[in-house]
Amino acid sequence: MTAAATEGPPVLEMRGIRKTFPGVIALAGVDLTLRSGEVHMLLGENGAGKSTLMKVLSGAYRKDDGEIRVGGRPVDIASPRQALDLGIRVIYQELNLVPQLSVAENIYLGAAPTRLPGVIDRRHLAESTQALLSELGMDLDAHARLSTLSLAQRQMVEIAKALRDSSTSLRAGQASILVMDEPTSALTSREVDQLFTLIGRLVARGVAVVYITHRLDEVYRIGTRVTVLRDGANVASHLLSDVTVGELVRLMANRDLSEQFPRRRGAAGATLLSVEGVGRKNVVRDVSFTLRAGEVVGIAGLLGAGRSELARLLAGADRSDTGRIVCGGQPVIFRSPADAIAKGIGLLPEDRKAEGLVAGLTVARNVALPHGRRLSRGGFLPAGCEERLAAPIVKDLRVKATPAQEARLLSGGNQQKVVLGKWLAGAARIFIFDEPTRGVDVGAKLEIYQLINRLTDAGAGVLMISSELPELLGMSDRILVMRGGRIQAEFDAAAATQERVLSAALGVNEATQPALSDMPASDARRNGVEG
Secondary structure: OOHHHHHOOEEEEEEEEEEEEOOEEEEEEEEEEEEOOOEEEEEOOOOOOHHHHHHHHHOOOOOOEEEEEEOOEEEOOOOHHHHHHOOEEEEOOOOOOOOOOEHHHHHOOOOOOEEEOOEEOHHHHHHHHHHHHHHOOOOOOOOOEHHHOOHHHHHHHHHHHHHOOHHHHHHOOOOOEEEEEOOOOOOOHHHHHHHHHHHHHHHHOOOEEEEEOOOHHHHHHHOOEEEEEEOOEEEEEEEHHHOOHHHHHHHHHOOOOOOOOOOOOOOOOOEEEEEEEEEEOOOEEEEEEEEEOOOEEEEEEOOOOOHHHHHHHHOOOOOOOEEEEEEOOEEEOOOOHHHHHHOOEEEEOOOHHHHHOOOOOEHHHHHHHHHHHHHOEOOEOOOOHHHHHHHHHHHHOOOOOOOOOEHHHOOHHHHHHHHHHHHHOOOOOEEEEEOOOOOOOHHHHHHHHHHHHHHHHOOOEEEEEOOOHHHHHHHOOEEEEEEOOEEEEEEEOOOOOHHHHHHHHHOOOHHHOOOHHHOOHHHHHHOOOOO
């Protein structure tokens, strides 16, 4: 922490910021002060107002009331262009990239160098991009098409795009404010280390960073100060040296979450799902396992281990090349997701925005989407049937929205609840949860864990893929470890440890593996379970 970070004049002051939407007070007079050369952590549960506050700062939303000062001067940020001119850069949680364009074209979108008016200088573009990627320590090809990259690599492109002009802002003498909203949600340990090293270099040069995260280990790893929001209002602002993790959790959730993983383990029942030698195009290879009623089976693995690809096979999104799937004692062939849904299988996908929601539709319609055949009468949906289906789900899951609201207006955690709600509204008995708590706050995580208990108590089976190793250990009855598309190992809950799961995921002897207690917290959590 530098003296400038704690004592220098504010580079940004937001005072009494208010923002309302129909029926919702999103921000109720929020204050935020940011100083040059600091990483200011902005915390709060989903729906607390964090992203809304940053959208006001970025010009995406107009504030209803309050004052914003940048570099001591009052400003009226009426558009994203004005925010950019003020040196404000925002990396949103949901990526804003064009899959059909190259890495270079995405990074310099709207600002590509030209040889003649309207003619892009391709050579200069590629050289500038590669130089920027090298400076940022990113191992990416400037010419690669974005659609060929992994989610983690796309996240790095988004970061490079936002950081493209940070040094330019500093050289021009402007305030340089960088906002990062959950930037590590899809990154590997190595990429996280690169990002944090980069943040350290930017902060040393005077960049002021606002960092939004639900991962509390990140808060203390890179943060200087912290501000907590709850229900659209300020709760507290502290130097991180003056507040503990437990105090932050209580400030965010307004309750003590002492039981982090409240798994209720009981006797497993009949076999709901049997997977026998299933494979597809060498990304899933000869996978066999069973899932029984009342059971949570966790799946761990490194990046590229084949976990999500397996989930897609079981949900009918892809077809297997080998093996067979047995549901309820009967062999099945899934030609589409509709076939899997008809057999009582529901998938919560890893990328909820692209694969789990139709953002422009209402909450009610999203919940009803898989159930059109059941709801229709003569090929038509009766008036109000979607709202009647969704209303109890919205209430039961405590979604902070009405059934009539568009899903795109919800926070990430509430969108996740809507995706879950689709399957609670039907007859699903086999639930495949791929990263169910990614981008979800501590309170909402607990609600999801309690929901898993309710499902298994009612005789459902849950297949849970997670990049959070403590989550897998805390909530699973058995853990399958994938490596290279295969099941590398299987552990009962009583026998599973972080060291054993990590060793199996890496394909090394446990005796040669460093103790997780000797590793950084982020590595201990991510290294064993990326995928």
